[in-house]
Amino acid sequence: MQIIQAEQNKIWKQAPIFRLLLPLIAGITLEYFYPVKPVFLISLFSLSLVLFIFCCTIRFSHFFGVEWIPGLAIQVVFFSFGRILMFIHQDIPVEQTSCFSKTHPDILLLQLSTDPVKKQNSYKSVAVIRGLVKGHICFHQNEKVLVYFHKKLDPRQISAGQWIIIRKNLQPIENPGALDFDYKKYCGLKHIYAQVFLKEHEFVSVHPEMEKSLFSKLDSLRKKLLTIIKNYVPAKSENSLLEALLVGFTDDLDPALLKSYADTGVIHIIAISGLHLALICQILQLSLQKAGGKKSLQRIKLIVIITCLWGYSLLSGASPSVIRAAAMFSLSLLARNVLREAVLYNTLAASAFILLCFDPYWIWDTGFQLSYAAVLSLRLFVTPVRNLFPLQNKILAAIWNAASVTVAAQVLTTPVSIYYFHRFPSYFLPANLLAVPLSSMILVGGIFLCIGSYIHPFGQFLGWLLGFLIRILNGFIQYVSHLPGAVVGQLVLTLPQMIFVYFIIFCFYRFLKLKEKRWLLAGLCVICLFQFIRLVR
Secondary structure: OHHHHHHHHHHHHHOHHHHHHHHHHHHHHHHHHOOOOHHHHHHHHHHHHHHHHHHHHHOHHHHHOOOHHHHHHHHHHHHHHHHHHHHHHOOOOHHHOOOOOOOOOOEEEEEEOOOOEEOOOEEEEEEEEEEEEEOOEEEEOOOEEEEEEEOOOOHHHOOOOOEEEEEOOOEEOOOOOOOOOOHHHHHHHOOEEEEEEEOHHHEEEEOOOOOOOHHHHHHHHHHHHHHHHHHHOOOHHHHHHHHHHHHOOOOOOOHHHHHHHHHOOOHHHOOOOHHHHHHHHHHHHHHOOOOOOOHHHHHHHHHHHHHHHHHHHHHOOOOHHHHHHHHHHHHHHHHHHHHOOOOHHHHHHHHHHHHHHHOHHHHHOHHHHHHHHHHHHHHHHHHHHHOOOOOOOHHHHHHHHHHHHHHHHHHHHHHHHHHHHOOEEOOHHHHHHHHHHHHHHHHHHHHHHHHOOOOHHHHHHHHHHHHHHHHHHHHHHHHHHOOOOOEEOOOOOOHHHHHHHHHHHHHHHHHHHHOOHHHHHHHHHHHHHHHHHHHHO
């Protein structure tokens, strides 16, 4: 038992960034719900930083015998740093911005960030306000807005990167009354608080001469890849799934098919995340395996792999889940090749730390939370779950190894999923056993299709094969989703209850690791307390 405890302490010491991440998250959360004046934040940060430097310089603990003061000081430094980050990134309410006017409209210069997506009665796009004209003065703006174009408009007239001039009031985003979904909060996490509805005669297109940026070039490449997919996989139900798997384009997906994937617990294969990047990273490593073993060549290979990972992440839309995966893979590769040591907890914490510094609002993004919960769950529970049924038969062992990965990932993601979506897919295990390997084959095939599309016979054959595999995948998922009891719905889990559940999981994990009965007893006591609170309420 002493060896296990020493191992636990070693892991804790090897992950110093994880110890710094906790006060950063606490500071971000507290500032979001209970903001204070910036003078207090800067004062707290400065005093704690000075105290830490003072303690480290004169060895404060040697004089006073208090060893915990420097540790406490550095915790306060990152706690106050988290609050400062949240204050800096805090959005101004749309009613207080210079772009919002309740009396008369101003002239706005907008640049479309996304191609228009067809909705029921309009075409929807995201735009950035590049300029505001008030009277005879032009102001620079950088706010995101939703733009809804009239359904009669030809969508070929507007595209991502295009500039338009409008003179119309912006409206605050409100929640639709018929939906049980906080759409206003969802847009707020993406820093979008206003919207505008435009008819054909209410905007004018402008064509400024600008140099093509990296993002515009990636957008052009993305459109070329979508064209290749549509040419060689003509059926919409098939090419829409390949578009989502390969470049993260989900606008063409059938809502009924998307619901089937959600009901079977395999929606994660559509949203580009760590699963896709891990496969691409493996392909890149195999491709560059024979490039040479010299130190200089190893560094070139590392740069090429990391560049390709980030390029693909930006190409696929740069969602929080894929950015998280790219950051974690990059840090892991750097730690393994430069430092010769990579601790998953440290890498995971470092990627979260960097991303939260970039945008602290990501801490409330559902995909961001599920991504980290899944990776941590796999690290903690794959081995214990796999060891539950040690099998000698190689085929059965391979199946159980794949199943144990799926089960382990559910341990920490299920409470978050129920908290947000109030449902649980009953057949997630058999669905994932087929969907994950089949979708990986489709993804690899899609990459080869895009690379070899200039060879027409090869593209035709591969397109037919991919269409056949996608039909099998879609048919299987739709069949499973229509089985009786496929989804357990109307599950309610409040935030305090979710914390209770995670504490129960922690207790049982410690019991399995340390074999101490006190953790089992603690977990059972919390379960009893949890049930008692539910009965009283």
